[in-house]
Amino acid sequence: MISPATYYPEFDSVEVEARITPLAACDEEIVRTLRCAAPPRSYEALVDSASRAAVDEWLGEAEEYPFQNVVRTVVAGVVAESGPLGPYADVFHDPRAALRETLGRAESRLRELWTRPLVAAINHARARGLLSGASPEERYDDFVERAVRTSFEEVSGLSFPVLRDVTRTVLTYEVANVRELCRRLLADRQEIARVFGIEPADRIVSCGFSDGDAHNRGRSVSVLGFASGARLVYKPRDVSCEAAYAALADRVNDRYGTSLAAAPVLRREGYGYVEFVAAEDVSATSEEFMEASGELAAVLYLLNARDMHFENIVATRRGPVPIDLETILHPRRLYVGATPEAPGNAYDALGESLYGIGILPLVMVGKDEGAGHVDVGFLGGQGRGSSPFKTVRLLDPYTDHVRLALEAQESPSRRTVAGALTEEETHALGAHMAVGFGRVYRAVLDEPGSWRELLREAASGVRVRYVHNATVLYGQTLRMASSARALDDYEPYLALLKRIAIASQDSSRELVASELRQLARRDIPYFTVAAEGVALEEGDGTPTGAEFDRSPLDLALEKAERLSETDLDEQLRLLYSAFSASFPDNHLARPGTAGPAPSRPDPERSRSAARSRSAARSRSAARSRSATSEGPEAGHAEGGAGLARLLDGLCARFLATSLPDRYGNLPATWIGPSASAQVGRPWPPVVLGYDLYTGRPGPALALAAGGRVLDNAAYRDAAAQVFGTTAGILADGTYEKRSLRQAGFAGYTGLSGLLFALFAAGRLVGSDEWTDAAREAVPLVLDQVRDERPDELPLEAVSGLAGVLSCVLAIGGPHADAALVELAGLLTDALRPGRVPAELAQSGCAHGVSGILAVLSRVQPRLTEGRQVVGDALARLYDRLDAFYDPDARDWFTNLAGPRSFSTGWCHGTAGVALGLSAYGALTGDEDVLRRRGTAVDTMLRHGFGRNITWCHGDLGNHDILRELIRDTGDPDGRLREELAAVESTWLTPEVFRRKLADPRSRYAHTTSLLVGTSGVALHLANRLDPGVHVSPVTLTVAEGWT
Template identity: 25%
Template sequence: MITYEVHMSDTRESYLWERTYDNTEYTPPKTDTEELKFWNRTMGEEFFKELYTNIPKIQSYLTNQPYETDRGEAARLFNKYECNERGIPQEAADFIAKYESENFIQFYTPYLAAGILRLKHLIVKDDICRPEVYEQYLRSLFTKIQKICIRTLIHEIRQCKVNGELEGKDASGEYEYFIKQVVTGEWRNSLFGKYPVLARSVAEAVELSAQLYAEAVNRLSDASKEITEQICEERTFTYITGIEGDIADSHRGGKSVLKISLDNGMTVIYKPHSLENETVFHELLRQLGNRCGMEMYRMKKVEGSDWGFCECVKHQECACREEMERYYRRMGLCIFVFYLLGTNDIHSENIIAHGEYPVLVDLENIMSAPEEFEAMNITEKVQYFLHKSVLYSGALPSCKWISGGGNVNVSGVGGRGGSRMPFKVPRVVNSRSSDIQIQYVHPVLDPDDNIPVLQGRPADPERYLDDMTEGFKAAYMWALCNRRELQQWTEPLKCVESRYLLADTQRYVMCQNSSYHPALMTDGARRQIYLYTMWYGRSMESKGDRQVVEWEVKDLLNHDIPFFYFISSEKHLYHADGKRLEGYFARTSYDMLLERIQDLNEADMSNELELIEMTIVLQSQAEKELMNEGTEDGGSVAGEFKPDEKNKLLEMAVEIGERLLAGAVNVDGSEKGWYMACVTTDGSLGWMIQPVDMYLYSGVMGIAVFLHLLHEYSGSREFGCAASQLDRQLFAYTDYMRETKADDMASGIYNGEASIVYGYLFLYKRTGNEEYLTYARRHGEIVVRCACRDVNYDLLDGLAGAVYACCLLYECTEDEGWLKCAKEAAGRLIKAAVKTEDGLCWKNAQSEEALLGMSHGNAGIMTAFAALCRVCKKAEYMEAFRQALCYEDKCYDPGLKNWTDFRAVKSADRKLADTVAWCHGAGGILMSRLMSANMEQEELGDLIEFDVKRASAKLAGKCVREGMCLCHGSLGNLLMLQEYCKFTGDKEAEHIRQRNLKYVYEKLKDNDFCLLPQERYNPGLMSGYTGVGYGLLALYDDRLADILCLEI
């Protein structure tokens, strides 16, 4: 006979919200200093002080004030677990025997036994359940209890080991001794006396699990007739053969989705909540599908007021290519409905590919949250556009996280298993030994059923992009032409409840897991205080945040994931228990829906279609690797580009300009903004879609420069108007930055604040408009502030760029103040240098080792010293230039006939990394030498001339690349070769340039600009198609100031 009781009388098990403190003592209370030290270490002194000040019950707890507690229903959940004289139930005994290899399984025996007894007590007709039901229930219960107990049990066995209380020849033997000799009924009582919150949590897990399973069984039994008729296609059933739990998070008192297997071979899904969301959503899909000639899947279900059963839709292959095409047309229609309603959180587990039908399941976030977003500038306005776009749903491919874990795609359309997630989760290692411990590891995603399959092969969504966009466009055009009918269809959405995510689920899970630490299980106050880490990122002065955090903490204490929702026609935020925050939102979700219906237009449809295309193509290419390598094709072209054909270059540049304007987002009526595909270059093959920034490299300033040039060369008023509009955006940015006195931005001259100065000076020299010079001065003040804090030293992003910009300002204004600023920044640059026996170099965030080359390395930094030497003949800067040059030349690889690319981590990879581009390798190094050719020292002149010869030979031999952009593509290399030819008059190099120009022109002309995805979806000047247009203009007119060598 096994008898065991868990007594619930220790008041320390209560949480702060259940306590009433008596603070009437006349003597001032003393703070428990040891407890205070514990919390300062655990949460940080500053943060805990804020908690202590704002939450009176924490003060009462730390001063050991007496309290009373009435746990109400929580205390009466389960006051006693007892296995009678018959011993533990057979189901529990069988389970323990089957899973005896699980860690500490013997410890859990009484609670698993109690769980079976409690479940059977709650089930009205327990003869409906086959033994497999109880096994799966115990598996679920065991998982829940283990999550609660494992940290404490590991702590206890390791303490026993430290104290020399274990016997055994090795760690495994010591574990067996602990389980068989230490873990007794008396020891359990002692353990729960030490950790009363552990006792409470185990009791709650048992009770809530039993309630959930019993509720599902009883409701299925009551609704068996309807389930047979409406879900099982008249196939009767007698028994439940299995219930699978732990397939979704628990909310609202342990409620969670269950998968129930029946003896008729069918499987149904039990959902302990209303199915109204799914019903309304699928009806809207059905009606729209009918209008667009697409029959949508109809889910079989039986529903009550706050519960429902639905069929378990299984993954099924497509029978032919036509079915695959229809699948993606239907998916396009679904994406439109997501876009229209603002549905979000549609990931790979929310879509099941059932033959030619995409079936949507578990729709919690059916309507867009009615959030207010006050956009202050063009970047924020474009961000808001993206927030409201087809990207918001999560259905389209995306890289939600980009990290060393790789390209993580969890989307509904493209998400696949096998991705390594960037966050870490706890995992037990050294199982069944006294060395057992918890490690944190990156989880790997399991495959989901969201990818359609044909002949055993998962689909590549890019192959069906036309079908997807066809479905989206058909739905959009119907809605555009039938607004009134569509609005009538949306009437049932007025009362829909949509989940509102106030924090990532992963944050809740990690916080809850940590709250089961043994140090927090000694007193309920401790566990609750720890969960107040949910205050991070919130304001304690906000009444709304105060209520939200209290609700979150209460849910987490009750072992749930916090759940909030809103009703689409109301402005209130509701908690899972039905309580609400009045007027939390400024408007209703349903009003936003009606507004969106009225705002549908063909220009918006084009933007949304482009975003769909971008996500599908970028993800497909990311999986195949987004590569930009050299190519030998250019050397095989017949003939040269003829000088009398130069107008063709201008015509092509104008075409690119027209495409640029067509791809703009019109916000606030006529104001234009752009978004771009940003591709990582760290080997993780990640990408994201984001607004362009304000800088020259890939932002507004670069686009403005191009549009001004197009206006000048083509005379097009449209380009001139757009350029003027961007000028206003840039002026507003400068004014804002001056007003806020920002000083924490990058200071670089291509991708930082100095790039704004350079752009203004470029336009000033080009137009003679003094306003540009005025704003260059104003923005120069911002550069100086940012340079004081910048810890990057390169030309592109960092301090070297600030030095160069100040030198340009000095040359344009003859204001000695700018020269002084340049000298101060140069001094910091010299101070930050790493001194080696080969010369000077600079470390940066781009690589573990100091880099070479123009963008992030010595070549670019040298140009800043060269510019300073040009205006200030000071030996210190000449010497810094010389040492930087010597270091870079020491890294020349005679085998490659190129400079080493230290971005490659392994030495073997460096031997193969024969990079020739502006940013890295011989191309940018050639430019830096040409920019420094006026150095007066004869020794430096000889070194520069030698570098020019070998760098130009390399560039001429590897001028053409797969990509076309300025930074690391063929157009950039052509411009650098053009600069070399202008500088030296090398006729052979000029012939090579003209041959390569013909090849590049023909390739662009014949293949719709033939750009890599990361260029085609990037309007940036240095890395995107705008730069291709600029390059064509510079080749059309070789007198045009070259931005690659910072001419103005």
């Protein structure tokens, strides 16, 4: 009896009963279908001697991978009854070559299926002493030779009845599909000649069977090669989408003056042929090509297309040519869950966005911080590092010790449209694409009736594919069900396949049952729906019993009604973000200039430049100080009023782009790039989650601050939708513990950061309900921390204990004192003498020594016990900073583990060191600490501004640290206030903000992230305008008034 916990750990017992148990009704049908597959006869039954000789030659070739001879012997059965080509040999220029291609295709289908049972069998045979030979290699040869003569089950003594049944099914489909192709070619040669100019006498020299996905009983696309050199794509599925697009492209070109390119199509009943389109080098015409790509992107966006990645569009000198269009007019995901989905929710909006098409760089990132990524977008680039997807590798191959290992693989190389580009070239191509996209979008916006007419014409008689789950998920499910244990018995085989119900848990039972049936016969599930209908069918026309609420055509028409300049701006934001996300923007221009900030100078030149600027700073100080300290009406001409206008514009944008989460009972959210604190990690657009760094708390907190400063009820109400709903969920206990575990506990990336934002927003708008909810939820954070092994807890500020400590210290409440003692104890225990955790190799605040030094210095006076232990840990941390100090540069290295370099920001650089030393100095009053703090402050002032408008590693964070330093030191001579004013009047003016926020090349302008995006800018503006409540994402503090 299978334990549900073994196969479905994601589900509790109630969910298993509701979603897995009913699928048992499919078991008997699936088993009967697989067992009744007609077994192919042995190839010795061939009467055609030439075919038999071809098979013998194929079987006699040396192995190119382990167990290949065993697999090929099984595959040879497909040539029974005169072979799969049967009476169709005359279709081919060389029937023997066609037969070898057929055998090779069948071999590729069986290889993955048979590998793990064969590995299990040979190891079992070795352990039982059943193999002959003096070495592992000789025993492997013995196993293979005997398995070819008899069977590997007989050699090993193991039995795999499911494998036998599935193998018969797969091979039966292979034979039937090759014969189906031959029949269709014979019937269609005249029409092929008419449409594509390939004469009937032009014989086929290659079937071009792909190793791609199999659908509809093993069918897959083939690229047919002819003796003349011509090639043609055979698609054994409905091609009405390709035909409709080809006709639509001509109409759109005539109506709107576009240059859409389309491949000619021959549509037959349930299948068809498409012109083979060869990729060409477009680098010489890249600007024109990118404008054409923008036009194509606009049309695909209007058509609600999906899955238009780099394999489905081809770059040619006549423009981008889509070659696989089955997923245009894609319907929304079928949902039948108990909680209604919110209309217009963010997940639907992202799926139907320009990014959701797949034509833009489309990055898939691994979950772990160090994971690499792949880019599958048509206009994407090469991946980096390890692929998010793992692969199975055979260790000790060709021996009787062969075993399997699941390993990460390097991101595979792919052909890119534009090749290697500089940053400027990349930005330029994005700008050209934006021109093409905007031109078509506005043309349709000006004449919506014309587009709707074209849309209705195109959709007539069309069937579109519905992708319910990603192909990669289906493939993963099939690999799980290819284990030796699964292929030994139907109970585990079916149990593993039923895991698809986890991804489809809110789908109709009929749809999940259809997925299960198709997976059981080793197909990637395939579904279609009429563009004007709602009934969902399998690829062969079998009804699933599931229906959509609205037809694909209705959804596309509704999108046409919603077109607007605001929506265009949002789509262009996603476009620009895709091209800018890889490039940090570290150049602010002074007011009245267009150039970047100067690069980092050496210390001596910096000191000289600082002295020469002193007088200018003094003159501006009085003006800017008043704007800093006296509220919205203070300051020079642009001063407070200019900042207020900027804040109002940002909040208005947050308000306009807020979207419901998937379910209406959840807090609202936004769509935006998923900014990361990790250098080099891509920023793909997502529905924002709950993390403080880049999630929905950022824009919601900005709206709360803007509502307070500007006295705007609409902004306060929008903030309340997020934080009021969050407070209610926490207070009522209507959250899922599973969701909390997934969120984690960290300050910037987990639950404690969300509670900090909830508390800060409550303080901003005066809501005791929100602050109380945050305080009462502190134990939830502690529960998550306790679930981790103490020796595996990260210590740093972004994702570890230091950030949690800061949040709990700020939130306070009845649980805070005990929580602070427990958290400080865990942190100091990890820092006890003799231990050197990874965090001690970095100097900055985000991931290193300074962040831990700062928070422990602030926490120590609040502790009810353990103060001495914390004091001792602080002394060791302070000493540790000496390892980073370079007396010649009067600066601290960022990292001891890698090449030594300097940085300027809070996260990795001297500003963070200054913050840590200031907190420790304020605690101890130690003169040596205060001298070092002065050095760090001087270095920060020399190098820390003119970079970018972010809190994490830019001017906003360093500006906030200056404010913190003024609070810690009292600034007796007013020097730091003067420096602060000079920074505000030089680098953080309304003009500078406007320019950077409008710069499409700046990745920070496209994300709403609190730490590196526009909500962080809004919070900075609110802090400067209103001294009443100061919220700092750097120190994770909420302070009253301006000191």
